[in-house]
Amino acid sequence: MTYNLEDQDLWREAETILLHRVVQDDADYDPDDPFQSVSGRFSNGTRWVIYLAEEAEGALAEWLRWHPEFLDLQDELRVHIFQVRVDVKARSLDVRTGEQAALSSFPFHRLVSNDEDESIRYQECRALADDCDANGGGGIRSPSAADPWFLHCNFTLFGEKGGSWISRGFIEVPRPTISRDSVRHFSS
Amino acid sequence: MTVSDAKPRYGGARRGLPDWADVAGSTNPGVPLLPLELELSLLSDSTDADRAEIAVEAGVRKLENLLRSAQALDRMVSLSVLLAGLQGCSFDEAALLIGREPPILEKFVRGEATVPERVMNRVRRLDEVLRNLHKVLEPTATAKWLRTSIPSLGNESPLNAISKGNLRKVEELTRGYCAPVVHS
Numbered sequence: 618m619t620y621n622l623e624d625q626d627l628w629r630e631a632e633t634i635l636l637h638r639v640v641q642d643d644a645d646y647d648p649d650d651p652f653q654s655v656s657g658r659f660s661n662g663t664r665w666v667i668y669l670a671e672e673a674e675g676a677l678a679e680w681l682r683w684h685p686e687f688l689d690l691q692d693e694l695r696v697h698i699f700q701v702r703v704d705v706k707a708r709s710l711d712v713r714t715g716e717q718a719a720l721s722s723f724p725f726h727r728l729v730s731n732d733e734d735e736s737i738r739y740q741e742c743r744a745l746a747d748d749c750d751a752n753g754g755g756g757i758r759s760p761s762a763a764d765p766w767f768l769h770c771n772f773t774l775f776g777e778k779g780g781s782w783i784s785r786g787f788i789e790v791p792r793p794t795i796s797r798d799s800v801r802h803f804s805s
Numbered sequence: 806m807t808v809s810d811a812k813p814r815y816g817g818a819r820r821g822l823p824d825w826a827d828v829a830g831s832t833n834p835g836v837p838l839l840p841l842e843l844e845l846s847l848l849s850d851s852t853d854a855d856r857a858e859i860a861v862e863a864g865v866r867k868l869e870n871l872l873r874s875a876q877a878l879d880r881m882v883s884l885s886v887l888l889a890g891l892q893g894c895s896f897d898e899a900a901l902l903i904g905r906e907p908p909i910l911e912k913f914v915r916g917e918a919t920v921p922e923r924v925m926n927r928v929r930r931l932d933e934v935l936r937n938l939h940k941v942l943e944p945t946a947t948a949k950w951l952r953t954s955i956p957s958l959g960n961e962s963p964l965n966a967i968s969k970g971n972l973r974k975v976e977e978l979t980r981g982y983c984a985p986v987v988h989s
Contacts, residue, residue: 639986641940646985657987668988680986684941686955693946695939762989771988803956803989 619744622752624720628708629758633785636669636703636772637676639696648699649784651777658739659746659757659773667774673698674793675761675769681800682763691794699787703774707755707781710745713770714760729762733804746775755781765801880920880928884913887928890935893948901968902931902951930972934963937979 622628640648655662670676676698681688712718718725723745732738742759749757756774760767774782884903891899900907904927912918920928935947942950951964955978958966963975 641983643940644983644985650985652985654985654987658989660987666987668986670988676986679988682989683986684982686950686953687942689953690942690946690949693943693949694941695943696941773988 621722639680642695648787658742678763701787702785704783709756710749711758877919
């Protein structure tokens with residue numbers, strides 16, 4: 618165990634929540650399908666994961682952070698935003714604010730780390746995900762590193778659909794347009 | 806003996822069938838093969854083995870020509886489909902992407918020159934780039950995207966990157982467009 622996650626205020630009980638995800642046109646997966654990601658903040662290829670955002674803007678900012686070339690082409694984008702209704706059956710780790718993170722030994726700024734090298738950038742967060750798993754956590758609620766002000770938050774769920782979380786379906790919602798300033802760029 | 810010498814002796818036209826030598830000699834790849842098969846079955850009744858052999862050889866040659874014509878046509882169609890996907894691009898930009906001078910590309914498009922396999926390989930790779938791109942972007946914005954500088958290409962545009970021999974990087978970039986989003 619790398620981090621101290623004993624404080625019960627760090628954990629949220631099971632809940633039903635609406636979350637958001639960007640999906641490409643004609644994608645070969647469903648909006649509520651997890652996958653074994655080998656990249657990303659809380660995944661290293663060893664666990665099933667689905668990255669969801671609390672708001673549509675946050676979901677889009679995450680996608681545009683990877684692909685900033687589309688910031689000025691948003692009117693012509695073919696990506697869609699889906700709202701997924703999720704029953705989170707297991708408790709989840711909540712480190713969305715500095716105060717929450719302070720309840721653990723985890724440094725808040727590392728939740729939004731921005732190092733150029735991915736293995737350095739995500740090192741602590743991947744260890745936190747391991748600790749969350751080991752503590753029976755079904756996911757992590759954390760600030761979005763794609764938001765320059767860290768106001769948008771994400772919910773990263775672990776495990777396969779039907780395990781510690783259940784999808785209650787999804788609907789497409791309008792895709793917002795966000796300003797260039799609303800997306801934090803890498804190494805900035 | 807040439808094929809044209811042989812024609813009257815087989816008398817396909819006299820029997821009301823299409824003259825098979827003409828059919829096989831056609832450059833139209835849409836011509837059905839059935840008349841040739843019929844004629845060969847007629848020849849099988851003949852006792853003149855030489856005539857049959859000549860006919861078969863000519864048939865094979867013509868079939869090979871047909872195949873080559875079909876292949877050339879297929880390549881031209883593939884190239885044309887790719888060019889159609891490059892919406893908003895100039896012909897010069899398209900030539901840059903294909904890696905050939907505009908006059909050469911024009912010859913390919915007009916069917917005045919066969920698209921070589923090396924070019925076809927590039928056409929197929931560019932086609933995949935466009936297919937992946939069009940999963941996230943309207944085709945009408947293709948030219949804008951091709952001219953946009955992209956951080957992961959070292960702030961080069963895809964057009965420049967490809968023209969400088971970095972098609973592989975652009976392929977990786979556009980495959981990434983189709984991957985499920987992970988949070989950064």
